[in-house]
Amino acid sequence: MAVSRFALPALLLSAAWTHLAAAQSGAPESAPRAVTVEGRYVLDLMGNVAGGDKRGARVLGNAELTADGDLDRLAGWRGARAHLHLLGNHGGAINTLAGTLQGVDNIEVAKGRAKLYEAWVEQDIAGGRAALLVGLSDLNVDFYQNDSAGLLVAPAFGIGSELAATGPNGPSIFPSTALTLRLNVAIASLGYVRAAVVNARAGVLGDAAGIDFGMHDGALLIAEAGTRTNGKLAIGGWRYTRHQDDMAACDGSGVPLRRTATGAYVLIDQHLSGDEHHGIDLFFRAGVSEGRTTPFRGGFQLGLLANGLVPGRPDGQLSVGLAQGRLSNAFRRMLRDSGESADAAETGVELTYQDKVAPFLSVQPDAQYIRRAFADGGRKSTLVAGLRLIAAFSR
Numbered sequence: 144m145a146v147s148r149f150a151l152p153a154l155l156l157s158a159a160w161t162h163l164a165a166a167q168s169g170a171p172e173s174a175p176r177a178v179t180v181e182g183r184y185v186l187d188l189m190g191n192v193a194g195g196d197k198r199g200a201r202v203l204g205n206a207e208l209t210a211d212g213d214l215d216r217l218a219g220w221r222g223a224r225a226h227l228h229l230l231g232n233h234g235g236a237i238n239t240l241a242g243t244l245q246g247v248d249n250i251e252v253a254k255g256r257a258k259l260y261e262a263w264v265e266q267d268i269a270g271g272r273a274a275l276l277v278g279l280s281d282l283n284v285d286f287y288q289n290d291s292a293g294l295l296v297a298p299a300f301g302i303g304s305e306l307a308a309t310g311p312n313g314p315s316i317f318p319s320t321a322l323t324l325r326l327n328v329a330i331a332s333l334g335y336v337r338a339a340v341v342n343a344r345a346g347v348l349g350d351a352a353g354i355d356f357g358m359h360d361g362a363l364l365i366a367e368a369g370t371r372t373n374g375k376l377a378i379g380g381w382r383y384t385r386h387q388d389d390m391a392a393c394d395g396s397g398v399p400l401r402r403t404a405t406g407a408y409v410l411i412d413q414h415l416s417g418d419e420h421h422g423i424d425l426f427f428r429a430g431v432s433e434g435r436t437t438p439f440r441g442g443f444q445l446g447l448l449a450n451g452l453v454p455g456r457p458d459g460q461l462s463v464g465l466a467q468g469r470l471s472n473a474f475r476r477m478l479r480d481s482g483e484s485a486d487a488a489e490t491g492v493e494l495t496y497q498d499k500v501a502p503f504l505s506v507q508p509d510a511q512y513i514r515r516a517f518a519d520g521g522r523k524s525t526l527v528a529g530l531r532l533i534a535a536f537s538r
Contacts, residue, residue, distance in 0.1 A: 177216040183207045183535045187296075189237040189248050195515075195525030196242035201235030205250035207260075214264070222267035230260035232318060237527070243513050244438065244489050245468050246298040247527045252318045258349025261320055273328040279354070280323040282315045282341055286367050286379055289412045291424035291448040292464060296509050296531065297493050299466035300446075303430035305439040306381060309404050311344050311360045319345040322354065338366035343383055361385030374413035374424065381406050387436035390473035391480075406432035421451035432471070440471040442488075459498040466491050470516055478517060485517040497531075507531040
């Protein structure tokens with residue numbers, strides 16, 4: 144039976160209202176539940192106000208419903224927990240107006256649909272010093288992630304573009320995950336090492352092709368080691384087990400040469416002053432790839448997050464970020480062959496502020512300036528402005 148694309152957003156907003164009413168009733172807080180349910184609906188109004196390919200505005204929506212269960216309390220399965228994440232997207236495509244390579248809105252999708260996004264079980268091992276996860280999992284939750292960049296809307300601040308643009312249909316990140324086996328090991332009190340084997344082809348229930356259980360395109364191997372001293376310091380690396388097509392080089396018969404897709408990254412995420420509710424966090428991240436199988440040979444992102452900056456607004460958060468994606472020589476050669484001329488990099492600056500206007504509702508104006516790597520018929524510089532509304536509940 145077909146489901147309206149607005150059914151899940153309506154359900155989440157209704158649940159958020161119910162939760163707010165319960166909170167205002169003054170009922171005492173109950174003991175921690177064996178199952179925790181959270182919902183979130185994001186509505187974006189984004190406009191390309193200057194430059195780019197075309198002026199105009201688009202409305203985008205993203206609905207999420209998650210459930211986390213303690214399997215010890217639910218079924219006597221000691222040291223185990225389960226996670227379920229449902230996702231639904233609808234709306235337009237703002238980047239068809241902005242025309243950037245890295246995108247301008249992290250909830251934009253090629254085709255809106257409802258789907259199963261994550262479903263995994265995690266088991267503690269080695270006396271709780273390590274944990275093994277199996278299932279559909281977003282690799283950006285555990286790898287190549289800066290917490291302090293989470294407020295920014297541009298996709299480049301979520302995961303490095305040189306990794307996001309790899310694989311047969313993208314790695315296991317939004318909007319589709321893949322089967323994952325991930326091991327996380329705690330080192331001393333603050334250090335960690337984690338590694339994962341991830342199906343190279345992303346796909347979940349709700350996608351046209353569904354879940355790929357056969358791993359016919361090989362796997363993505365990824366590992367990260369770091370420390371959580373006053374934030375996070377980490378290094379990581381990734382590699383695909385199957386060769387990928389070279390973006391430009393071919394053999395004598397015109398068949399693309401096959402290359403090993405590989406890369407590495409480093410990230411810094413540090414709390415500079417104040418406590419967790421007030422003060423400034425600084426982040427920096429840089430990554431590189433082999434530069435033959437992806438449009439990007441590397442890039443960097445840096446910025447800051449200021450909490451409680453406005454007096455009397457303890458929930459207010461201000462963030463500014465700079466992101467640059469360095470184009471690979473192979474991609475630039477491909478553009479030249481098609482008659483385009485490309486700069487060495489695409490660079491974007493974003494400024495955004497988020498604050499609560501109700502216990503369950505946040506408002507976030509956003510502005511982005513992007514210097515595009517190539518114009519493709521439009522102006523190289525583009526200015527995007529938007530407003531994000533976030534409704535959330537937790538039970």
